[in-house]
Amino acid sequence: MSNKIPRGQSLPANDSSVAAERASNEPSAASRLGVRKTYKLYVGGAFPRSESGRSYPVYAAKSGELLAHAALASRKDARDAVVAARSAVGKWSSATAYNRGQVLYRVAEMIEGRAGQFAEEIGDAEGMSALEARRIVAAAIDRWVWYAGWPDKVAQVAGGANPVAGPYFNFSVPEATGIVAVVAPAESSLLGLTSVIAPVIATGNTAVVVASQDRPLPAITLAEVLGTSDVPGGVVNILTGHTAELAPVLAGHFDVNAIDLTGVPASGRAGLERLAASNVKRVFCAEDDWAAPPAPRRMLAFLETKTVWHPIGI
Amino acid sequence: MGDGAERGNAAARRTPQRQRSAGATLTTERGWQYALAPESREIVSIEPEYGLFVGGKFTAAESGGTFETVNPATEEPLARVAMAGVVDVDRAVAAARTAFEQTWGPMPGAERAKYLYRIARILQERSREFAVLESIDNGKPIKETRDVDIPLAAAHFFYYAGWADKLEYAGFGSDPRPIGVAGQVIPWNFPLLMAAWKLAPALAAGNTCVLKPAETTPLTALLLAEVCQQAELPPGVVNVLTGAGETGAALVAHPGVDKVAFTGSTEVGIAIAETVAGTGKKLTLELGGKAANVVFDDAPVEQAIEGIVNGIFFNQGHVCCAGSRLLVQESVADHVVDRLRRRLTTLRLGDPLDKNTDIGAINSRQQLDKITELSAAGEAEGAHRWSAPCELPKKGFWFAPTVFTGVSQSHRIAREEIFGPVLSVLTFRTPEEAVTKANNTPYGLSAGVWTEKGSRILWMAQRMRAGVVWANTYNRFDPASPFGGYRESGFGREGGRHGLAAYLDV
Numbered sequence: 001m002s003n004k005i006p007r008g009q010s011l012p013a014n015d016s017s018v019a020a021e022r023a024s025n026e027p028s029a030a031s032r033l034g035v036r037k038t039y040k041l042y043v044g045g046a047f048p049r050s051e052s053g054r055s056y057p058v059y060a061a062k063s064g065e066l067l068a069h070a071a072l073a074s075r076k077d078a079r080d081a082v083v084a085a086r087s088a089v090g091k092w093s094s095a096t097a098y099n100r101g102q103v104l105y106r107v108a109e110m111i112e113g114r115a116g117q118f119a120e121e122i123g124d125a126e127g128m129s130a131l132e133a134r135r136i137v138a139a140a141i142d143r144w145v146w147y148a149g150w151p152d153k154v155a156q157v158a159g160g161a162n163p164v165a166g167p168y169f170n171f172s173v174p175e176a177t178g179i180v181a182v183v184a185p186a187e188s189s190l191l192g193l194t195s196v197i198a199p200v201i202a203t204g205n206t207a208v209v210v211a212s213q214d215r216p217l218p219a220i221t222l223a224e225v226l227g228t229s230d231v232p233g234g235v236v237n238i239l240t241g242h243t244a245e246l247a248p249v250l251a252g253h254f255d256v257n258a259i260d261l262t263g264v265p266a267s268g269r270a271g272l273e274r275l276a277a278s279n280v281k282r283v284f285c286a287e288d289d290w291a292a293p294p295a296p297r298r299m300l301a302f303l304e305t306k307t308v309w310h311p312i313g314i
Numbered sequence: 315m316g317d318g319a320e321r322g323n324a325a326a327r328r329t330p331q332r333q334r335s336a337g338a339t340l341t342t343e344r345g346w347q348y349a350l351a352p353e354s355r356e357i358v359s360i361e362p363e364y365g366l367f368v369g370g371k372f373t374a375a376e377s378g379g380t381f382e383t384v385n386p387a388t389e390e391p392l393a394r395v396a397m398a399g400v401v402d403v404d405r406a407v408a409a410a411r412t413a414f415e416q417t418w419g420p421m422p423g424a425e426r427a428k429y430l431y432r433i434a435r436i437l438q439e440r441s442r443e444f445a446v447l448e449s450i451d452n453g454k455p456i457k458e459t460r461d462v463d464i465p466l467a468a469a470h471f472f473y474y475a476g477w478a479d480k481l482e483y484a485g486f487g488s489d490p491r492p493i494g495v496a497g498q499v500i501p502w503n504f505p506l507l508m509a510a511w512k513l514a515p516a517l518a519a520g521n522t523c524v525l526k527p528a529e530t531t532p533l534t535a536l537l538l539a540e541v542c543q544q545a546e547l548p549p550g551v552v553n554v555l556t557g558a559g560e561t562g563a564a565l566v567a568h569p570g571v572d573k574v575a576f577t578g579s580t581e582v583g584i585a586i587a588e589t590v591a592g593t594g595k596k597l598t599l600e601l602g603g604k605a606a607n608v609v610f611d612d613a614p615v616e617q618a619i620e621g622i623v624n625g626i627f628f629n630q631g632h633v634c635c636a637g638s639r640l641l642v643q644e645s646v647a648d649h650v651v652d653r654l655r656r657r658l659t660t661l662r663l664g665d666p667l668d669k670n671t672d673i674g675a676i677n678s679r680q681q682l683d684k685i686t687e688l689s690a691a692g693e694a695e696g697a698h699r700w701s702a703p704c705e706l707p708k709k710g711f712w713f714a715p716t717v718f719t720g721v722s723q724s725h726r727i728a729r730e731e732i733f734g735p736v737l738s739v740l741t742f743r744t745p746e747e748a749v750t751k752a753n754n755t756p757y758g759l760s761a762g763v764w765t766e767k768g769s770r771i772l773w774m775a776q777r778m779r780a781g782v783v784w785a786n787t788y789n790r791f792d793p794a795s796p797f798g799g800y801r802e803s804g805f806g807r808e809g810g811r812h813g814l815a816a817y818l819d820v
Contacts, residue, residue, distance in 0.1 A: 094776075157485065162810055164792035165469065172796050172812065257801065270592020277587030279756070280580065280599065280802045297820065304800050305807050308775045310785040 039070045039216070041077060041240065042223030044084030045233015051076050056241070058217055061127030070216045073241035078208065078249040081237040085179045085206040086255055088234030093176040093204030097152035103230045104148035104202060108141050110225040115141070118190055118218060125189045125215040139291065140194045146294060147198035154203055154299055167312045174303040176204035177282060178257035181250035183243060185263045189215035191290045193222065196262055199298035201235055205258075208250060209238045212263065216240035244268065251275035258282035258302050348662065351669040353456045358447045360533065364395045366402055366556060367539035369409035370549025376401040381558065383532055386453035387666050387675040387710040395532045398555035400564050403524070406553040407570040410495040410522040413550030418522050419492065423479035430475030430517060432545040437468035437510075440541070444534055448506055449666040451533040453675030453711070454629050456667050466791060467510035470809075473793035474514035477814060481519065484811050490818040492520030493596055494572030499562040499586075500535075501578045502528035502677050503632040503733075509535050511808045512575055513552060514793075519817035521573065524553045526565050530678045532556040563589070571595060575816060577634070579731075580757070580802050598806025598816040600634065600798055602731040603759030606752035607637030607788060608742075608774065611646045613764035617786065619653050622737070625762055625788040627661065627715050630674055631735040632681070634803070635760035637788055639728060641748055644741040651719060651739060658702040658715045665707075673704075673735060676711040685713050685734030692718045692727035697738070723754055731757070745770065749777045758800030762788045781807070 039058075040047040049055075054072035059065065092100070111118060115137050123133035158174040180200045185192030189212050200207045211219035223238045239246055247264060250256055252275035259276050261269050262285055269285060276283050284301040288294075363380065365372035379397035384390060398406070413419075418426065437444065444467075445459040454463070481490050496516045500508035505527055516523050527535035539554045555561055559582075566574045567589050573596045576586050580601040590597050607625050609618050625637025642650045666674035676682040693699050697718040706712040713735055721728050721738040728738050742748040752761055761780040763771055775783045781799045784790060791797065796812040798804060806816045 162792070162794045162796070164790070164795050166790070166792070168787065168790060170792070170795050172810070177800075273591030274588045277584050277591060280584060280587065280601065280804060282805050304781065305796050305798070305812055306775070306781060306783060306800075307796050308783045308785060309787055309790050309795070310771065311787050 037068070039068050039220045039240065041071045041073055042220065042227065042236070042238040043077065043081045044087070044237065045227060047223070047227070050074055050241070051080070058214070060124045061215070067124055068217060070220070070240040073239040073246060075245065075249045077239055077241075078246050079253070081208045081239060082179060082250070082253055082255055084234040084237050085208050088206045088232055089176070089178055092201070092206055092232055092235045095204070097155070100151040100202060100204065101148050104144055104151070104198065106229045107225060107231065108144035108148060110229045111137070111141050111144065111222075114221070114225065118221060121218045121221055122190050125218055126187070136191050140191045143191065143194050143294060144198055147202045150202045150296070150299060151204075154296065154303070157296065158300060158303060159305065162307070164309075168309050169312055170307065170309050172305050172307045174203065174300075175306050177302045177304055178205060179255065180205045180207050180302050181247075181253070181256045181259040182207050182209045183247050183259070183261055183263035184209055184211050184219065185287075185290070186212050186214065186243075186265075188290045189218040190222065193219055195288065195290050195294060196260055196298070197236060199294075199296075200260070200302055201231070203299050203303055205302050206235045207237065208256070209236065210243055210246045210250070210263065211238055211240045213241070213243045247272055248275055251281070252278055254279045256281060258284065260298075260301075261285040262287060348670050352665060353446055353449075353460075353667045353669055355446050355450060355667060357443045358450065360393050360447070360450075362393060364393055364532070364536050364556065366396045366398050366406070367536065367542075367552070367554035368402065368406045369553070370543065370547075372539070375399060376405070381529065383451060383530060385450050385710075386530070386677050387707070389709050389711075392451060393533065395536075395556045398526075398557040398561045402555060403561065403564045403568055406524045406555050407495055407497075407565075407568050409550035409553055410524050411570055413548055414492075414494055414522040417548040418517075418551045419520055421520075423481060423520070426517065426520065427475045427478035429545055429547050430471050430478060430514060433541055433547070434468045434471035434475060436541045436544055437464065437471060441465065441468065444506060444537060446667065447537060448534050449674070452502065452505055452531050453666050453677050454632075455671040455674040456669055457671070458629060458674075463504055463507045466793070467507045470507075470510040470514045470793045474518040474813075477515075478518040478520075481814065481818070484814050486815065486818050486820040490519075490820055493817060493819055494521060495570060496521045496523045496573040496575060496817065497526070497565040497568065497571035498523055498575045499526045499565065499578065500528060502531040503629060503634070505531035506534040506538060508577055509538055511577075515808070515813045516573075516575070516817045517551065519814055521817050522551050524555060524565060524571070526555050526557065526562045529558045566590060569593075573597075573817065575806075576600070580804075583804060596816070598798075599804035600806070600808060601759075601802065601804040603634045603636065603757045603799065603803050604639060604729065604731055604755045605635055605637050605757075605760040605762065605780065606639045606641050606778070607762035608748045608752055608764065609640065609642040609646070609650055610745075610763075610765035610767075610770065611643040612766045613786075614766065615646070615650060615653060618650065618764040619657050621762065621764060621784075621786070621788040622654055623657055623661070626737045627658075627673060627735050628789050630676055630713070632677060632733055633789065634731075635782060635789065636733075637760070637762050638732060638737060640737055640739045641742050641751055642739060643748075644743050647739070647741045651717070654717065655700060655702075658717070661702060661704070661715055663702075663704045663706070663712065663714065673715060676713050676734065679711055681733065682711040682713060685732055685736060688727055688730060688732045688734075689716060689736055692721070692725060692736075692738070695725045695727075697721045697725055697727060723751060729755065745774065749774065753777075753779050756802040759798075759803035760784065
């Protein structure tokens with residue numbers, strides 16, 4: 001499953017007859033050259049390379065070995081991602097909450113099926129033991145499940161009828177803000193990433209995500225999950241590359257409605273917040289303990305409250 | 315917001331107006347005279363000079379600077395008011411910090427509640443005085459201050475008083491904490507009401523406040539400071555700094571301020587967001603708007619006309635959520651515009667203290683200039699201008715109710731917030747076109763829809779990107795109803811349970 005470079009590990013010796021038979025029909029594992037994966041961007045449901053043709057090397061946290069060349073997204077790629085995200089807002093935000101919940105649950109199912117691959121990738125990316133990596137993957141799956149339950153509940157938690165002093169029916173409903181730019185956590189390449197994407201899209205927003213600069217590979221594998229689950233193209237767009245190059249484009253973009261600066265180092269936030277002011281973006285930033293139980297506030301940060309009045313009469 | 319439209323309607327039926335303008339052509343006018351019905355201003359005593367309210371006392375500005383506030387209806391100087399400078403901002407923030415740490419912060423919510431109930435009651439008891447003073451300083455009609463501004467301000471304090479000891483049930487966790495010192499900058503269009511919108515939730519949540527009223531309308535905020543004294547609110551819990559833009563800028567930039575709340579123009583809101591960037595201060599903004607008021611062909615026309623009038627001519631159009639773009643279905647456009655013009659000729663413009671007055675004075679010469687400039691641009695860009703034939707007083711700042719037809723979406727009067735009694739009329743054919751045009755703005759504060767069809771109301775309400783949607787009504791406000799914008803109309807909500815979030819560490 002892995003395509004780490006170099007990939008010399010042979011299959012464990014097994015003298016059972018089934019394994020022997022299979023081995024005899026397949027090329028010797030020891031002699032077979034692994035097929036490496038090309039890590040590309042995820043924009044509008046497709047997997048393009050960077051329009052700039054650039055890439056950058058990604059290394060394992062502990063061993064320092066080269067894992068892959070990730071696409072080095074350009075400012076143009078970021079703008080393209082915003083266009084893709086905008087085109088997806090209408091349909092996704094007007095999908096029924098029940099439907100969005102099922103789509104998010106489907107993501108959890110898909111990750112479950114690829115748990116081994118994710119464990120290996122985050123083990124490499126974050127330099128953790130296999131056991132720890134599997135625990136993190138399980139937590140990420142459970143987080144998608146947690147958020148999968150929210151779409152059809154958040155309106156009752158965050159909205160309701162308001163008892164105004166007059167003959168009017170008045171109610172408030174939460175609605176998606178629109179496009180949310182997300183700078184994903186630098187450290188936690190899958191659980192942290194999940195914890196910032198799921199709350200954004202659960203409520204009908206679409207996301208343009210800047211993956212962890214140094215640990216981008218699990219994000220692209222997550223993109224493959226999203227691309228093969230029922231998440232419509234454009235709902236999540238994932239860019240790999242330099243945060244310092246991409247974040248300002250998104251923070252200053254006039255068609256981005258909100259930005260999550262969680263993955264931006266403290267020193268870089270003021271400049272991005274100033275850019276975000278240009279079109280009154282909603283700005284959110286919170287360094288959570290990703291292992292801790294989540295709370296709804298990341299969802300609530302990217303919701304608008306719409307209040308509707310109508311007279312009561314005959 | 316009471317029932318201005320219904321009341322106005324009844325008044326129109328009872329008493330067709332005095333018609334003095336030679337330009338009037340409508341045959342329905344019968345030339346009836348109104349007797350003057352002025353509210354007495356004896357109830358108000360305006361001091362020649364006002365100080366800043368800091369730490370529970372009125373004090374002069376450290377610099378000794380003052381500025382004048384005038385009655386916009388007569389240009390008569392009303393008082394000289396202290397101009398707070400940087401040193402005064404320091405003093406006020408320090409007073410608020412001390413109060414937060416020593417009295418207000420540690421105080422049980424139930425006690426805070428009782429202070430706020432006291433303030434609400436005193437506002438009710440002194441409501442006539444506040445109404446007259448507000449009309450004098452702001453220029454808005456006494457019937458609006460009397461029936462809308464002041465009762466709603468009292469209601470806000472009464473509403474949020476009840477939250478002060480129930481915060482753990484507000485859905486923000488079991489022990490939501492206040493943020494600290496709130497710096498609050500408010501506009502001139504609803505001076506006391508905006509002060510109430512800012513102070514009441516902040517105080518209920520346990521914060522202390524430094525309030526900066528608008529330069530042209532400081533007087534009711536200072537009278538509110540006196541109410542705080544009468545309620546025996548601990549010193550420093552509420553501080554009022556009068557001044558100009560620099561005072562507000564110094565306040566929001568002050569490192570001792572933990573929370574910034576601003577209501578005003580998008581331009582200033584963006585500047586504040588830039589100032590606050592990177593400081594970790596919590597920010598809420600309630601900014602401009604260019605609301606669409608959508609009238610379908612099946613709408614009850616008489617009600618819709620009242621709603622259109624209330625939507626754009628309430629408070630001289632000095633309303634961020636004003637229905638300044640009328641989108642009317644093409645098949646009924648001529649009929650609606652005719653009826654609208656006829657209704658506008660019955661509006662009475664003049665002395666804000668006259669109880670019959672519908673349209674008061676424009677708040678300042680600066681604002682009048684802006685309205686005049688944008689209206690001229692409307693004509694220059696090819697829209698057709700019609701103004702109600704009413705006589706404008708010789709002194710003061712006045713602008714006749716004005717309707718532009720033949721407006722296209724690219725015209726400045728369809729894109730920019732005029733903040734005056736100027737309505738731009740556009741047409742549409744299909745509901746989809748109405749939605750597209752309604753949303754074709756960077757703003758998103760409010761919207762209106764008029765139709766008899768329930769499913770269409772909900773369909774429109776779902777699609778219009780605005781924080782408040784008034785269906786078959788317009789410009790209603792209530793302390794229990796969250797108010798605030800989408801997009802460049804700002805973020806955060808005021809009113810209701812939602813309004814607490816702005817002042818809690820959530």
